[in-house]
Amino acid sequence: MKVQLLGSSVGNAMRDQYVSSYLINRTVAIDAGCLGLHGTPQDQEAVRHLFLTHSHSDHTATLPIFLENAWTPVGDGPRIYGSSETLDGVQRYIFNDVMWPDFIALSKKMRPFLHMCPLQAETEVKVEGLHITPVQVDHLVPTFGYVISDSRSAIIVAGDTGPTNRLWEFAWRTTGLRAIFLEACFPNSMRQLAETSCHLTPEMFCREVAKMPAGVKVVAVHIKVRYRDEVVSELRALGLPDLEIGEGEKEYNF
Numbered sequence: 001m002k003v004q005l006l007g008s009s010v011g012n013a014m015r016d017q018y019v020s021s022y023l024i025n026r027t028v029a030i031d032a033g034c035l036g037l038h039g040t041p042q043d044q045e046a047v048r049h050l051f052l053t054h055s056h057s058d059h060t061a062t063l064p065i066f067l068e069n070a071w072t073p074v075g076d077g078p079r080i081y082g083s084s085e086t087l088d089g090v091q092r093y094i095f096n097d098v099m100w101p102d103f104i105a106l107s108k109k110m111r112p113f114l115h116m117c118p119l120q121a122e123t124e125v126k127v128e129g130l131h132i133t134p135v136q137v138d139h140l141v142p143t144f145g146y147v148i149s150d151s152r153s154a155i156i157v158a159g160d161t162g163p164t165n166r167l168w169e170f171a172w173r174t175t176g177l178r179a180i181f182l183e184a185c186f187p188n189s190m191r192q193l194a195e196t197s198c199h200l201t202p203e204m205f206c207r208e209v210a211k212m213p214a215g216v217k218v219v220a221v222h223i224k225v226r227y228r229d230e231v232v233s234e235l236r237a238l239g240l241p242d243l244e245i246g247e248g249e250k251e252y253n254f
């Protein structure tokens, strides 16, 4: 499985992750924070399945741009998956004929821009040779983490979350689990803000790692760019043996 954390800043895409998007095997994406700014329109057209973790803008900001880039007069639109709450938010606050044309209504009258596919928590879907299971995590709005596996290996993209449990139960029962992409938003000094906004600091990150099976790579992502140096040094000070700091544009192979 090839996993790419898409870079989201001009000039320092490796380092600074303002918004979130992942690409898996070039045809499946998780979140659309920066998906609509990635590569060529042909690269974006190749993404046939997009799984949204939740409705927040740093995960959906370029969804309209992605759909516009991916659309062709002869092709079919990509399938957009998420909880019913997330898809409802996308419909109401993005495709509302104010923020953007109502692509959902237009898709019933012309070549579809997209297909909306609501997911049930803990019910697996199969796309492009991948098995993808949404699991609820703990954030300000309903949010899914995703367990993603193929015939060889598995990864977890935890989404935005504060302290959580159910996802780690899935981690323990997932065979071939190679990596968990987990957020570390704020430095330890901003714990109160992390708790209020249902995110993690490095200290809280460490407590989550203790709940996971050992020997699985943990990739720290979603680090607030303004506090990045502080967060990275606090993460490194934890001495976690399997920690890696996420890098934009890098292709991870599992």
Ligand SMILES: [Zn+2]
Binding pocket: 054, 056, 139, 160
């Ligand atoms: Zn969020």
Ligand SMILES: [Zn+2]
Binding pocket: 020, 056, 058, 059, 160, 222
């Ligand atoms: Zn976020």
